[in-house]
Amino acid sequence: MSLDVAYSLEIEDFIDADKAYEFYWSGLITNKKAFICPGDNCNAQVTCANIDEETHNMRVVPHFRVYGDHGENCEVFNKVPLKILEVITSEGNNDKKSVDLSVVDSFFLTRPDSYYDVKDKKNNIEEDVSEKRSYKSKSIEYNIKQTGFISSIYSVRTTVSRFLRYSADRTVGNRIINISGSSIPYPSFFKLIWEQDFESLPDHSLIYYGWAYVDRHENGYKVKFKKRLKNKLGVLLPVTLFIGDKLIEKYPIKKLVTKRISSISSMSKPTAFVFIYGKPRLYKSPTTSKEYINFDLYNLDMVDVNKDSPMPKKK
Template sequence: MKIEEAYSYDYMDVVDAEKAYELFWEGVIKDKRNFECPAQNCKAQITCSNIDKQIEEMKNTPHFRVYGEHSDECDIYKEIKLAELDVSTEKNKSRTSYLGSETDIFTTERPKNHYHTRKESVKDNDDKHKGIKTSIQTNRDNSLTKRSPEFYSIRPLISKFQRHSKENNLSQRFIKIKGYDVSYKEMFVKIDNNELDKLSKYPRIYFGEATVYRKNNSDFVVRFASSIIDADVKYKPSLYISNEMINSYYWKHKLQTCLNELASNREKQVLVFVYSKPYKKDRFLNFYIDTLDLIDFRYL
């Protein structure tokens, strides 16, 4: 059985691999090996493979891998052994997990103190981490429902969307936004001659092949290859990314490199995801975003 969750020394909480990836690129998690088995009576060391790679460099999505030894008392280790004997049950798996697997929380605005609180220096202190793990496990055991993973960018949601697609369970997995549950199937909308008046009035994650153009030397325009139709007229939606928006973003150096490469090589196929809703103005149909957490690029 794969390890789906791990305790992060840097974040001081239990996370899944998608959250670990988000936190690594935010600079909160410093090392892909800074993880441990979440069980309070176990110190098995864990690494999160691929979180230090950009998406286009990955052969596999981010995932946890144990490179230490579980304690004999570790419930998670016992569940792994049962799985190897093919006698594991969903009940046992649920009992040993810390995070819910059916619903993810997407917070479209980061708390103002998000980086400040998470970037505090964390010294190696076994007693401190053991106490935190004990508290997390106690809260899990006392709670009637599992804690849902929480994300501030669409990048990890895209990875989960791709995984849920392969597992054919998009309708059974949900994203909670502002208190409302939306299935992954409903949230992700492929741009493919959709009729504008039939699209949701709420933002969704639209995606499709696109080309990136440089504008005014420092700004960029993303133009989708497929269309959205309004009154029998086909519009190829666009998205404007200003230099000011790039410079105010925590991931600006990586994103600037990506945009420069795409603008310089327009023949390179890229899939663009954007959390927004299309709006028509004059002869154009556009998406609008106020933070670059709401867009991502995946090479085909």
């Protein structure tokens, strides 16, 4: 059976699979088997599958899998709500109404400063893990309901990963993403770039995606989508974004980004399947009067670059 949350022996905190993935690629977690069941007094061994995969697609979404035997009082084993989730909820913002919105994820445009903070690790591995178990970070908020859980998302990569997971378990039609106070159904939060009229695009930001060419420039990578967007006169304009080296350098999960981009760059014709959160903007070159459309990128969490399309195949 799969779990939404597990206890990380390395971080010494409860964590969801998407956060475990980010912690693995930022170096805070090194062993995909160093998790245990989140149940009360349960030491069943848990593995975070696919945590070490640089790519993601329908088959390699990170998730927890239980290998050991559960304790007899374990809530997971007894199929009752986890006590720890109640503790986390009450330590969180006590947002009572969110219990009824258990299929909602909240997408934030910036991470809390404490996101990558991990309390000092102790080395007393001999100590009984069940006694060490504690809830440490205040940044995660989980709410419990049999049908699902709520959590905060800070990256386009995680949003894509959730979309794939919900598509795989066929709940995507009921899933909502909340962003800056607006609720958007998951499927309409993603927009394929496909020669639409630029003027007809929504006013709010969305995740735009599609195949793109990736070219190395002096200070970073230029991404140009293969499909273009139309201006008022019906002229197709190129759609671009720039991923600067400086942005990559200061990103906590840069190992993941550099590994993905370098494997793409090594191809003879580098192309990637790119997701970008934002609102495209129309630019006109002052010298040539040529128009083009660009996405501004200030935060690497807002872009996801893949070697292949992870999107489910449409019938």
